[in-house]
Amino acid sequence: MDDIGLYQTRYKPQIFNIWTTIIKSAHRQNITVISYLVEKRDNLALIKTRLQNEQIETNRIRFITEYRTNTIWMRDYGPVLYRNNGHQNDSGNAMRVMDFSYLYSRPLDDAAPRHFATIFKLPYATSRLRIEGGNILTTASGSCIISDKVSRYNSDNLIRLELEKIGCQKIIIVKSLKYDKTQHVDMWLYVLNSNTLIMGQYTRAQDFEDYHILKDNFEYLTSLGFTILPIPMPSHCINGKYDCEPHEFVSRSYMNVLQLNNEIIIPVYNVDRVHEQEALDKWKEYTGKTIIPVEAETIIREHGAVHCMSKTF
Numbered sequence: 001m002d003d004i005g006l007y008q009t010r011y012k013p014q015i016f017n018i019w020t021t022i023i024k025s026a027h028r029q030n031i032t033v034i035s036y037l038v039e040k041r042d043n044l045a046l047i048k049t050r051l052q053n054e055q056i057e058t059n060r061i062r063f064i065t066e067y068r069t070n071t072i073w074m075r076d077y078g079p080v081l082y083r084n085n086g087h088q089n090d091s092g093n094a095m096r097v098m099d100f101s102y103l104y105s106r107p108l109d110d111a112a113p114r115h116f117a118t119i120f121k122l123p124y125a126t127s128r129l130r131i132e133g134g135n136i137l138t139t140a141s142g143s144c145i146i147s148d149k150v151s152r153y154n155s156d157n158l159i160r161l162e163l164e165k166i167g168c169q170k171i172i173i174v175k176s177l178k179y180d181k182t183q184h185v186d187m188w189l190y191v192l193n194s195n196t197l198i199m200g201q202y203t204r205a206q207d208f209e210d211y212h213i214l215k216d217n218f219e220y221l222t223s224l225g226f227t228i229l230p231i232p233m234p235s236h237c238i239n240g241k242y243d244c245e246p247h248e249f250v251s252r253s254y255m256n257v258l259q260l261n262n263e264i265i266i267p268v269y270n271v272d273r274v275h276e277q278e279a280l281d282k283w284k285e286y287t288g289k290t291i292i293p294v295e296a297e298t299i300i301r302e303h304g305a306v307h308c309m310s311k312t313f
Helices: 013-028 044-053 107-119 149-153 156-165 208-223 276-287
Strands: 004-009 032-038 061-069 080-083 095-101 124-130 136-138 143-147 170-174 189-193 196-201 227-232 258-260 263-268 290-295 310-312
Touching: 013 032, 013 044, 013 258, 013 263, 013 290, 044 061, 061 107, 095 107, 107 124, 124 156, 136 189, 143 149, 143 156, 149 156, 156 170, 170 208, 196 208, 208 227, 227 276, 258 310, 263 276, 276 290
Parallel strands: 004 032, 032 061, 095 124, 143 170, 196 227, 263 290
Antiparallel strands: 004 310, 080 095, 136 143, 189 196, 258 263
């Protein structure tokens, strides 16, 4: 199952705009698009009409209509596909679906991997490991980077045993950010290749505490042999300000991106353009890919962005 994008949609203007941006990129590169809908609030006929108004060929999208989810955060609860390596009865090259434990308050989300396995007739396995998909980044060499949030909910032995099943040969635990409510690694880190990582970077004035956390993570990952390429982070307050009222405080990021072959979709925020162009230029310099910025202020206030609402295989 190569070149498949599994995405979530909801008809809410800015979220829908991100989704259409993703679909257009996928279609330009002949990536198969599969889309789930959120509960009963999504009207498929309306969604198709809106997509057609955007010049999108809806017959190139496989809509999953017989099953609805609770939320748009496909990265966190969606299926994890892995090779079996001969540990079970089927062949060593068999693709399987791993279903990690997800939030009990979102039962439809938690059941989505099982449903996916049923539709595509894939072997299916469950796991007691409590981890969200946005909190694990993998390299081609078998390193898996997770945040210390995972250790707060699982024993070291369970983490090792369960992540080994999906091919993690080396497990790297980094510090989670203090002011990011998700505490996921995909909000500040990106795997460029087996030896190189792109990392978000705050200034001391922007966020003194998370500046030092990222500094510690930088030094730790460098000590493991990784090359780290920095990218500035947007401010938590509007217009690049460093102080604001609690209700105005939002943990924004230029790191929660989605790469689809030769294109990278990057969230940007209309309330803070101070570091935006520098961040986009750095992404272009580091990757050589086509950079597609997409407005994400609405969705980041729900504690996620482009990477969070998508999953690719």
